[in-house]
Amino acid sequence: MFNRSKKDFSKFDWLLSLAVLALCLVGFVVVFSATASRGGQWHALKSQFAATALGLAFIIAFQFVDSDFLKKLAFPAYGVAVLLLLATMLFGIGEDAWGARSWLKLGPISFQPAEFTKIAIMMSLALLLERYHYRMNKITTLLLIAGIIGFPILLILKQPDFGTAAVFLFFIALMVYYAQIHWGYILAAVVFVIIAAPVFYQHLSPMQQDRILNFLNPMRDIMNSGYQTYQGLIAIGSGKLFGKGFLQGTQTQFGFIPERDTDFIFAVLAEEFGFIGCLILLVLYAVVLVRILFIAKKAKDLFSRSLCIGVASMLFIHIFENIGMTVGLMPLTGIPLPFLSNGGTFQLINMVSIGLVLCISTQRVPLDFAAEPPSSLPLLPR
Numbered sequence: 232m233f234n235r236s237k238k239d240f241s242k243f244d245w246l247l248s249l250a251v252l253a254l255c256l257v258g259f260v261v262v263f264s265a266t267a268s269r270g271g272q273w274h275a276l277k278s279q280f281a282a283t284a285l286g287l288a289f290i291i292a293f294q295f296v297d298s299d300f301l302k303k304l305a306f307p308a309y310g311v312a313v314l315l316l317l318a319t320m321l322f323g324i325g326e327d328a329w330g331a332r333s334w335l336k337l338g339p340i341s342f343q344p345a346e347f348t349k350i351a352i353m354m355s356l357a358l359l360l361e362r363y364h365y366r367m368n369k370i371t372t373l374l375l376i377a378g379i380i381g382f383p384i385l386l387i388l389k390q391p392d393f394g395t396a397a398v399f400l401f402f403i404a405l406m407v408y409y410a411q412i413h414w415g416y417i418l419a420a421v422v423f424v425i426i427a428a429p430v431f432y433q434h435l436s437p438m439q440q441d442r443i444l445n446f447l448n449p450m451r452d453i454m455n456s457g458y459q460t461y462q463g464l465i466a467i468g469s470g471k472l473f474g475k476g477f478l479q480g481t482q483t484q485f486g487f488i489p490e491r492d493t494d495f496i497f498a499v500l501a502e503e504f505g506f507i508g509c510l511i512l513l514v515l516y517a518v519v520l521v522r523i524l525f526i527a528k529k530a531k532d533l534f535s536r537s538l539c540i541g542v543a544s545m546l547f548i549h550i551f552e553n554i555g556m557t558v559g560l561m562p563l564t565g566i567p568l569p570f571l572s573n574g575g576t577f578q579l580i581n582m583v584s585i586g587l588v589l590c591i592s593t594q595r596v597p598l599d600f601a602a603e604p605p606s607s608l609p610l611l612p613r
Contacts, residue, residue: 237297237595238294238297238593238594239593239594240294240593242529244522244588244589244592246522247519247526247585247589247592250518250519251519251570251585254512254515254570254571255578257515258279258570258571259279259280261496261500261503262276262279262496264499265496265499265573266492266573267484268484268485275492278574279575279578282575282578283578283582285579285582286578286579286582289579289582290585290586292586293587293589293590294589294593296590298594301354301534301538301587301590302354305351305355305358306358308350308351309354309379309383311351312344312347312348312352312383313382313383315335315344315347316344316345316386318335319332319333319335319386324341331390331392332390333345333390342576343576343577345387345390345395346577347576347580348387348399349398349399349402349545349584350580350583350584350587352403353406353541353545353584354587356380356406356537357533357534357535357537357538357541358534359380360406360533361532364411364533367410368412368413373416376407384399384400387399393435394564395565397548397552397564397566398545401545401548402544403541404420405541405544406537406540406541442456442564443562445460445563446561458489459488459495460557460563462482462498463488463495463498463557464559465482465487466482466483466499466502467498467557470502470506470509471505471506472505472507474504474505474507474508475503480499480502481502483498483499483502492572492573493574494553494565494572495557496567497509497512497554500571512571516546519546520543520546523542523546524540524543526539526588526589526591527539527540527543535591538591539588542585542587545584546569548566549566549569550569552566553567553568554568
């Protein structure tokens with residue numbers, strides 16, 4: 232488990248680490264502003280600080296863990312995740328407040344098991360892709376992977392939490408694509424999605440259907456179901472080039488933006504720090520994603536590369552969907568913004584995922600080689 236001889240700390244990716252720390256600092260500032268008007272800024276920051284500090288502890292600890300030990304953790308983590316999801320289905324809370332039973336409450340602590348499940352699924356899928364890489368395009372292999380990975384996603388859909396389930400489907404799809412699945416299966420999946428979309432739409436709740444209709448016509452219901460997006464657009468537009476200044480955003484400080492410290496935190500940043508602030512944020516995100524892909528390219532086994540691809544995909548879809556819904560380019564969902572949105576479980580899992588990537592970056596030699604030489608496994612399939 233702990234073997235310094237198998238770690239090369241000179242390869243530690245400081246640029247990735249510094250970019251993540253900068254994003255966390257931006258998050259503290261924006262969460263403080265978003266919650267200042269209702270007097271809960273210190274309570275919100277206390278949770279965010281605690282999650283970030285615990286995440287940093289995980290990042291440091293992972294630097295002394297061999298990457299092959301992560302493989303031994305994959306299936307136990309999967310089992311714990313499934314048990315937590317089953318417990319959420321039976322004892323979960325949040326249905327009255329947020330329309331989904333997605334939280335477990337243990338004493339004073341509430342957390343979302345679906346967030347932990349992201350890490351468990353990524354690790355388990357990466358291990359399955361490595362073990363069955365040379366049988367990847369056999370239907371029995373695909374059915375096995377679909378059964379193992381699909382069960383927890385069905386539990387998340389049961390909550391119901393379609394936004395989080397969509398995040399799972401996105402990073403799973405990219406990880407499987409990276410494992411060089413045959414194009415025929417990809418085409419079949421696309422056709423299935425097109426055919427199933429109308430049926431899926433009919434089974435959505437009226438609120439979820441409204442969100443799709445509002446995405447197609449943003450001015451459809453701005454005083455009710457489209458209120459969040461409309462107020463977010465006003466805040467973003469009013470920020471202009473340099474923003475109104477810290478704690479000076481009228482849409483933010485007067486409470487016009489709902490969920491402004493979580494789902495719509497990008498609107499707070501845009502209003503108070505303007506286009507320049509948003510540009511800096513996007514540059515930091517780009518640095519994080521590019522460095523993760525660089526680490527994936529340098530990793531010497533398929534498990535490590537697949538896990539890095541999963542982390543990068545998870546972060547990307549959160550960034551793209553959250554900012555996209557805020558500016559009206561994507562349907563409204565409850566997907567938060569990595570390292571910025573207020574949420575202890577979400578912050579901790581993002582930090583842990585970075586810790587896993589940095590663990591891979593400092594690995595000197597893999598202990599569990601794939602059967603095929605690493606040089607023949609490209610970063611993206613041909």
